Amino acid sequence: xxxxxxxxxxxxxxxxxxxxxxxxxxxxxxxxxxxxxxxxxxxxxxxxxxxxxxxxxxxxxxxxxxxxxxxxxxxxxxxxxxxxxxxxxxxxxxxxxxxxxxxxxxxxxxxxxxxxxxxxxxxxxxxxxxxxxxxxxxxxxxxxxxxxxxxxxxxxxxxxxxxxxxxxxxxxxxxxxxxxxxxxxxxxxxxxxxxxxxxxxxxxxxxxxxxxxxxxxxxxxxxxxxxxx
Amino acid sequence: xxxxxxxxxxxxxxxxxxxxxxxxxxxxxxxxxxxxxxxxxxxxxxxxxxxxxxxxxxxxxxxxxxxxxxxxxxxxxxxxxxxxxxxxxxxxxxxxxxxxxxxxxxxxxxxxxxxxxxxxxxxxxxxxxxxxxxxxxxxxxxxxxxxxxxxxxxxxxxxxxxxxxxxxxxxxxxxxxxxxxxxxxxxxxxxxxx
Numbered sequence: 001x002x003x004x005x006x007x008x009x010x011x012x013x014x015x016x017x018x019x020x021x022x023x024x025x026x027x028x029x030x031x032x033x034x035x036x037x038x039x040x041x042x043x044x045x046x047x048x049x050x051x052x053x054x055x056x057x058x059x060x061x062x063x064x065x066x067x068x069x070x071x072x073x074x075x076x077x078x079x080x081x082x083x084x085x086x087x088x089x090x091x092x093x094x095x096x097x098x099x100x101x102x103x104x105x106x107x108x109x110x111x112x113x114x115x116x117x118x119x120x121x122x123x124x125x126x127x128x129x130x131x132x133x134x135x136x137x138x139x140x141x142x143x144x145x146x147x148x149x150x151x152x153x154x155x156x157x158x159x160x161x162x163x164x165x166x167x168x169x170x171x172x173x174x175x176x177x178x179x180x181x182x183x184x185x186x187x188x189x190x191x192x193x194x195x196x197x198x199x200x201x202x203x204x205x206x207x208x209x210x211x212x213x214x215x216x217x218x219x220x221x222x223x224x225x226x227x228x229x
Numbered sequence: 230x231x232x233x234x235x236x237x238x239x240x241x242x243x244x245x246x247x248x249x250x251x252x253x254x255x256x257x258x259x260x261x262x263x264x265x266x267x268x269x270x271x272x273x274x275x276x277x278x279x280x281x282x283x284x285x286x287x288x289x290x291x292x293x294x295x296x297x298x299x300x301x302x303x304x305x306x307x308x309x310x311x312x313x314x315x316x317x318x319x320x321x322x323x324x325x326x327x328x329x330x331x332x333x334x335x336x337x338x339x340x341x342x343x344x345x346x347x348x349x350x351x352x353x354x355x356x357x358x359x360x361x362x363x364x365x366x367x368x369x370x371x372x373x374x375x376x377x378x379x380x381x382x383x384x385x386x387x388x389x390x391x392x393x394x395x396x397x398x399x400x401x402x403x404x405x406x407x408x409x410x411x412x413x414x415x416x417x418x419x420x421x422x423x
Contacts, residue, residue: 119414120322120411120415124411162356162417166414169397170410
């Protein structure tokens with residue numbers, strides 16, 4: 001028996017963002033890897049899925065290895081003008097001066113870590129974000145980590161795999177949905193195959209004659225066919 | 230279970246009465262060693278020690294200094310700090326695995342030691358899980374699906390991976406606790422540095 005969240009919670013419907021049957025009812029606690037070549041909109045997709053939850057009042061946690069917290073928040077505000085910013089938490093891993101935390105004027109909790117390789121700091125940040133969102137009344141939500149590729153330049157795949165597994169377990173206990181992006185062109189196939197195993201499902205993006213296509217693997221059922229998006 | 234198979238707990242505590250109380254509580258289930266100060270504690274320490282209960286305020290070497298030397302010497306033993314004040318995650322960041330606030334009750338002490346042993350078990354399971362997942366990925370990259378379907382080794386491997394995944398989800402309650410989560414992540418970074 002898998003010991004996860006005791007109470008049945010509402011399924012996450014991602015099909016409004018990506019029209020694929022398998023995504024219409026995703027179990028709370030699921031971890032999904034979004035993989036594709038550079039510049040194919042992986043981060044966009046992750047943020048779109050997050051934004052959809054925020055429109056419903058869910059919590060949103062963003063762990064960024066590239067953008068600053070203020071850029072992330074500005075971008076998120078544009079995406080969801082109606083967002084309750086106290087239900088957004090950010091872990092900024094490119095902060096100068098080590099671990100610290102603060103709240104923006106609009107109530108967003110921001111945890112600063114000095115490097116994408118500081119897994120403990122990232123973990124503490126996520127824990128505190130979840131706590132902050134819970135205090136703001138959000139009892140479920142979605143987390144996006146962009147990107148694992150950057151983390152893989154700071155630490156080896158074994159450590160990243162373990163990190164993903166442990167984080168997925170924590171999100172499972174919290175009933176959160178996890179979204180993690182990886183640049184499939186930046187790593188060898190074996191690395192992608194290994195990292196994939198830390199998640200429940202995979203959204204794969206490819207470019208085909210100028211069109212972007214997507215398919216879904218895992219999450220119950222056979223791999224879907226490629227479809228344009 | 231024979232004496233040698235019991236997990237080993239090292240108590241580093243300068244107050245003899247307090248140390249003896251812990252010893253009485255733990256002696257049935259664990260092999261207990263006792264040290265009255267940091268230097269003695271470090272002498273008693275070897276690879277067989279699973280858990281150290283370390284008083285933070287002691288004459289001579291402080292708990293923090295003892296912890297630093299334990300980590301410097303590369304011991305992967307779990308260290309619970311015993312303290313008079315309630316700390317928070319900072320303690321975990323400092324490299325301690327847990328903290329106990331005085332006065333400690335028997336049940337609380339047992340729970341902490343069990344939890345720390347379970348974390349060690351979790352780490353071991355996760356390491357084994359990773360190595361098998363990596364092996365699976367290698368096989369899948371080098372053999373055709375027809376070859377894999379017929380391979381007994383491959384099917385056994387997949388079965389074992391499934392079992393390990395279940396074991397992991399049942400260890401530490403599937404990481405439903407913040408302290409377990411943070412401490413497990415800290416363990417990953419430590420392993421990476423070595």
